[in-house]
Amino acid sequence: MTPEPQDRLIIRDATTEDWPAIFAFFTAIVADGETYAYPDGLSSEQAAGLWMEQAPSRTVVAVLDDRVVGSAKMGPNRPGRGSHVGTASFMVDPEARGAGIGGALGRHVVDWHRAEGYSAIQFNAVVQSNVGAVRLWQSLGFEIIGTVPAAFRSRRHGLVGLHVMHLAL
Template sequence: MIREMTRADFEAFWPTFSAVIKAQETYAYRSDMTLDEAYQIWCELPAKTYVWQEGDQILGSYYLKANAMGPGDHICNCGYMVSEQARGQGLATKLCQHSQDIARELGFQAMQFNAVVSSNEVAVKLWQKLGFSILGTVPNAYRHGRLGLVDCHIMYKSLA
């Protein structure tokens, strides 16, 4: 069910990706981003990008990349998206667990999320359940599409 993402997979996932960025509730991406721009950010720049596929539907995806260059490249960063129809079914948990396994295989020693929107309580609780800690909170770091300015958490987990 989880495998590396292809261009065709991303194109099939584009309606979900586009809806997420247009909502301006979880990702700090421009709401008018094109498919090609999104593909570059989600699939070409990261070290790996995976999909969760059931039948002919792409229900979720994540990317994995180094969080920094040079002496900071032993810590990775990931981003996850799940289609609206598949939310609440454990996909984000499985994607995050898979990403941690892949990160270890690639030699990463820790995982860091740079900007978890504080109002995304489901994600914050899930990441904490999976062993991530909130290292700090940046006040008013995100312009939420409905709520205005909200805080962002920096979250971290050792993979050692």
């Protein structure tokens, strides 16, 4: 019997050698226009500056069968007096969706924030029409605490809201 994909999944710190694989799906996801407000046409260097975090933050990759299939970045939501609340962003290679990678990355991020002593996690901008992500975060205990109306220009849906989601740790 072949193990399930999530049983073969390894989540580890991202390295500079992982960046080309991350950048390939980063570019596809941003170009799709449904989940991130990053500008189109970012160079590899510009995108790496937005995604590859430095301490005290962290960027990880999800590796399935020796292939980078997802990534998450995490750390404090704000500096200084707001640094006790964490945040995170996630990307899963569109070719690998549906294999539980987003959920595994989400659980990893929650566990990391807990272990690092954060009191909560706040997602600042979950696109309202991204129902799969909203459902996933809610399944991990996140609540929608507000929605900024018409704050995101979805390629397919026009103007949609951005949810602020929160999980007390």
